[in-house]
Amino acid sequence: MREIQASLITEAVKDLVMDTEYNIPEDFIQSIKRSVEKEESPIGKEILNEILKNAEVASKEKVAYCQDTGYPVFFIEVGQEVHITGGNIKDAVNEGVRKATKEGYLRASLAFDPIFERKNTGDNTPALIYFDIVPGNKIKIKFAAKGGGSENQSKQTMLRPADGIEGIKNFVLKCIANAGPNACPPFTVGVGIGGTFDYSAVLAKKALFRHIGERHPDPKIAAFEKELLELANQLGVGPLGFGGTTTAVDVKIEVAPVHIASLPVAVNIQCHAARHKEIEI
């Protein structure tokens, strides 16, 4: 058994959240730089350059890349040989988010009750945490600050198995076209196919953590990802929806076994504030 102090998790989460809010991942920055060269619309080119400038300023001045500092979403893999001492892991993670929000000058963006009062919780907690128990004696923490604008344009559907590849393609592309300027493209598109109604959406979110250009290990799925990306960039949406050839920088698919009657498909749209990072303790 390896003992890990809860306070250590809190500090690690605090640093992780602040780092993620100020510093957009390098693979995304590089993909935007490549897109500047290829973008055919002059205003699209200008916007991509503004995105790069914004990333630079946020990083240099340690300010939030976007005022929507997002819904804190965690995927945490806990090694089964880990014993957490001095508190429980959920509280430790939430305390880290709370501290990052205050000390990092992040916006409180969560409302406690979705239906009636919609009162702000004031500190960006409670975070959404998906736990997984894995072999080993480490804790891996993946964090995404998920903006509301792009989350609002995400969709799930239960297709018929007969709808097949064409049905999936149609649903994904419609979702991207409809998201348009509302969800701040260029997008990273996470697609979850299979599992159950709810799990397809979790898969779509998980897919967003993969690096830009990192293809699915299954060559058939990898080819489908590339095809969807190419088609997405023919929709004309362009940077921030003003028209252009850079609508998405990547489409990533995750799959799971599925009921013989079902074909669940979920599309999670990620805006250009592609904030996600991971650490290991």
Next chain:
Amino acid sequence: MSETKKIKTPLTEDIIENLRAGDRVLISGYVYTARDAAHKRMIEEYEKTGKLPFDIKGQIIYYVGPTPPRPGQVIGSAGPTTAYRMDKYTPKLLELGLKGTIGKGWRGEEVKEALKRYKAVYFAAYGGTAALLSKHIKSVETIAYEDLGPEAVRKLYFENFPVIVANDIYGGDVFEEGQKKFRKLKV
């Protein structure tokens, strides 16, 4: 794309008539912030009392909920939020004299019609470039609904705040016109 136009708030009908979808505009002067929760409360308050928390005649509302400022900053990151969420409330505010809104994304038909009817403009700012946009905001004062935190109504002073006219009084739509040029695939 035309040359950049510089305008000052409050907006007059002459200024509005001169703006076309696609125009680059730099806005200076006072504007007010409001997003989802503040809109809901403003309209409820108006229905009860016939009053709004500020005189909106000729004014601009910027759809934004900024991050808190670091010491030394006027305001934290402050980019636009998605505008269609305010569509339910916008026609009423335009009827009451509001002349401009700033946000990102498409507006619904009811807002586009109201822009024509009441002579007002919807501007789009570059979504997600919040660290850059905040540099054009020179002062901040919370004037209503402080309990809403990031959603409170604030009075901001803009200096050459960069926007693009998204919907004008002539029915122009910058997103539709821009995307049409590059759309090779229709779904």
